[in-house]
Amino acid sequence: MNTQTNPSASLIQIVRPALVALLSFTVITGMLYPALITGIAQVIFPSQANGSLIVDETTGVVVGSALIGQEFTSPSYFWGRLSATGPVPYNAAASSGSNYGPLNPALVGADGIVQTRITALQAADAAVGITNPALIPVDLVTASGSGLDPHISPAAAQYQVARIAILRATDTATIQALVDEFTEGRTLALLGDPRVNVLRLNLALDERYPLAEALQ
Known part of the structure; x- marks a missing residue:
């Protein structure tokens, strides 16, 4: 066998x-x-599956994503958080924070990121003839951990209301009502804090109180 x-x-x-x-x-x-x-x-x-894209209703053009912030530097718009991504702000391909320690001079020094932002905010107010007595919310002078945060706190939006109202030729109550309208609550009423999506707010600002009309 x-x-x-x-x-x-x-x-x-x-x-x-x-x-x-x-x-x-x-x-x-x-x-x-x-x-x-x-x-x-x-x-x-x-x-959400397609990136939470925001489309301009008047033109049908995609202007951004609700999940990724954009840089606004004009004083006639609400400013979002700072971004530490490079080589440009809110670079989704290079998400990161600044990695500066809380005492790093580059962050909190006389010529650091925080003071530079404070100076810019105060200068924007002074340019329209106002002095804002409110404390500047911390999220207006610091970057998020991802560098992409599209939101600011309601307090950060409220801090800018007076400036926006003057530049949009309307009153502060009207602009504050717009901020309140675009303030999102806590996720599932439990997670996170109330927040305002800066891109959505600025798009609504342009739609309802156009700069062209404000400058007339």
Whole structure:
């Protein structure tokens, strides 16, 4: 009786299940599962699945994402948080904080980031003839950990109301009402803090109180 086995046959018996498993899981986890999840997301959460894009209703053009901030430097707009991403602010490909310690002179020194921002805010107010007695909220003079935060606190928005009202030729109560309208509550009423999306707020500002009319 021949008890010898064929090495080639044994190798095939070992390799075949491994190849079948590899191909099966490649198809299931690499194609079917992603396609299923993508399909569900497109049906249930189409906006979030596509990046929470914000579209200008008058032009139909995508102007940004509700999840990524944009830099506003004109005094006629609400300013968001600082951004430490490079080479440009709010660079989604280089999300990061400044990594400065709380006592680093580059952050809190006489010519540091915080003081430079304070000076810019005060200069913007002085340019329209006002002196803001309120304390400047910390989120207006510091960057977020990601450098991409699209929100500011309601206090940070309120700090800028008087300046915006003058430049938009309206009253502070009207601009404050707009801020209140765009103030989002805590997530699930529990997580985080109330916040204002700066891009959405500025788009509404342009829509309701256009600069062209304010300058007439």
